[in-house]
Amino acid sequence: MIRNRAQTTETGPVHLGMPVPDPEPVDGCDVCQALARERDAARSAGDLSKVSDINIEMRNHQEDE
Numbered sequence: 001m002i003r004n005r006a007q008t009t010e011t012g013p014v015h016l017g018m019p020v021p022d023p024e025p026v027d028g029c030d031v032c033q034a035l036a037r038e039r040d041a042a043r044s045a046g047d048l049s050k051v052s053d054i055n056i057e058m059r060n061h062q063e064d065e
Helices: 029-045 048-064
Strands: none
Touching: 029 048
């Protein structure tokens, strides 16, 4: 009889850096203001994945300016 055993190995600890702060919306930029409102709504709803996605979108938008 052949048995399939899952083999596991121990690895070292994972080291994470400090979280990056949320980007600030640029004054006078309608896109940034809309993204900031959408981010606030997502955070209030507990959708932290969407908060992260919006932060990435905001950073990319600000780099394009």
